Amino acid sequence: MADHPRLFLPGFMSTQLCEELKFIHKSNCAVGYRPHVLSTILSHLIATNSSHLILPLVDIREKLKERVEEFFGCEFELFIEFTGLISWSCGSSIGWHSDDNRPYLKQRHFAAVCYLSNHSEDFKGGLFHFQEGEPATIVPMAGDVLIYTADDRNIHCVDEITEGERLTLTLWFTRDISYDEDAKLLNLFSLNSKDEDTKSWIPLSAPNNMYWFSPSSLTEHHLGYDIRWARVHALGFDLYISNEFEDVAWEPCDMLDKPLKLGREGKIFGKEFANALHAHQVLEFYRWKGSELQASKSKMSATHGLERTHLLSDITSYRKLAFPAYFEPKSVFSESFPINSYCQNMQPFDWSDFSMAVALWEDYVHGLRRKLVTSLPQWKLHGSIFNVPLPE
Numbered sequence: 001m002a003d004h005p006r007l008f009l010p011g012f013m014s015t016q017l018c019e020e021l022k023f024i025h026k027s028n029c030a031v032g033y034r035p036h037v038l039s040t041i042l043s044h045l046i047a048t049n050s051s052h053l054i055l056p057l058v059d060i061r062e063k064l065k066e067r068v069e070e071f072f073g074c075e076f077e078l079f080i081e082f083t084g085l086i087s088w089s090c091g092s093s094i095g096w097h098s099d100d101n102r103p104y105l106k107q108r109h110f111a112a113v114c115y116l117s118n119h120s121e122d123f124k125g126g127l128f129h130f131q132e133g134e135p136a137t138i139v140p141m142a143g144d145v146l147i148y149t150a151d152d153r154n155i156h157c158v159d160e161i162t163e164g165e166r167l168t169l170t171l172w173f174t175r176d177i178s179y180d181e182d183a184k185l186l187n188l189f190s191l192n193s194k195d196e197d198t199k200s201w202i203p204l205s206a207p208n209n210m211y212w213f214s215p216s217s218l219t220e221h222h223l224g225y226d227i228r229w230a231r232v233h234a235l236g237f238d239l240y241i242s243n244e245f246e247d248v249a250w251e252p253c254d255m256l257d258k259p260l261k262l263g264r265e266g267k268i269f270g271k272e273f274a275n276a277l278h279a280h281q282v283l284e285f286y287r288w289k290g291s292e293l294q295a296s297k298s299k300m301s302a303t304h305g306l307e308r309t310h311l312l313s314d315i316t317s318y319r320k321l322a323f324p325a326y327f328e329p330k331s332v333f334s335e336s337f338p339i340n341s342y343c344q345n346m347q348p349f350d351w352s353d354f355s356m357a358v359a360l361w362e363d364y365v366h367g368l369r370r371k372l373v374t375s376l377p378q379w380k381l382h383g384s385i386f387n388v389p390l391p392e
């Protein structure tokens with residue numbers, strides 16, 4: 001152990017938290033720091049009007065830092081240097097390396113990799129290996145956490161992903177206060193301080209190039225696709241745009257920032273979404289919460305007064321957003337979920353359930369915004385991001 005300081009914590013994270021973090025990642029990710037890797041970093045959440053989505057990460061960041069400090073005997077000495085939700089898709093891998101192996105990474109002292117998806121079930125390949133010492137191989141399973149020093153006592157690699165998507169929450173820790181991630185994030189919050197007052201909670205896209213994904217099998221950059229559209233498509237849905245945008249010669253990617261509707265099998269849902277990210281986030285929320293919807297159905301219809309008709313009766317003033325079909329995005333995002341079984345109990349898709357998900361998503365986001373408004377002054381006061389209990 002002294003030669004290879006590391007700690008494996010099976011089941012450190014609850015299934016519920018893993019599912020929530022998967023929801024956040026899938027509905028907000030942008031192209032990552034390496035090819036074929038997508039990531040959701042906290043500064044990106046702030047920049048895309050989704051700073052409230054940092055809140056589900058606050059507790060686990062604190063817990064992991066405490067665990068790392070305790071294990072390595074450096075209580076109160078560490079800062080979080082980086083937090084990222086990361087997904088690796090088919091074709092990605094990383095060879096033998098230590099996590100501090102570049103001059104610009106020397107500040108990284110410890111790593112924590114939290115697995116959010118299950119080997120075999122959600123993806124194939126993607127085993128983690130240490131070059132020396134025990135445990136030698138980690139088979140990623142949702143909830144498990146691997147902690148190790150970032151230096152050359154823990155040289156490791158990850159096998160190529162051969163199917164599906166492999167999701168992690170990855171953190172690095174440093175002793176160097178000048179790399180404190182919290183301080184950097186709090187600066188971004190102050191730049192965007194107007195958000196607190198406007199209570200804005202609709203996601204806003206980053207520049208288009210941050211969503212352009214070129215899978216490993218394709219060498220030419222233009223042969224890729226926009227992940228905002230591709231994930232919606234892989235979930236079995238289409239995006240529809242009003243004909244009023246017909247004569248404008250925009251690129252298809254630019255349309256993703258316009259008000260859009262969601263459709264499926266030729267039917268169009270009545271609600272208008274502010275943009276593709278908004279529509280996709282609600283869809284991912286539905287995938288996440290699908291199995292709970294049945295239980296809350298009667299309660300919801302009482303409080304939200306749901307209407308019986310959810311679909312547009314006249315669909316002629318909308319057209320489907322088409323993207324060039326270079327290849328099938330389902331081959332990359334295949335594990336998102338099977339088209340006809342949103343709920344664990346395999347209920348068929350139902351637009352009225354989806355309509356409830358829209359209302360529940362708004363409740364969820366408003367709850368997080370309230371918590372953010374309470375937490376932010378405390379975070380700024382103390383210069384760090386921590387769990388602030390809501391007043392009774």
Ligand SMILES: O=C(O)CCC(=O)C(=O)O
Pocket residue numbers: 094099113128156157158168170
């Ligand atoms: O995801 C993992 O298991 C490890 C990833 C890794 O080695 C890295 O990002 O440096």
Ligand SMILES: [Fe+2]
Pocket residue numbers: 097098099156
């Ligand atoms: Fe690594």
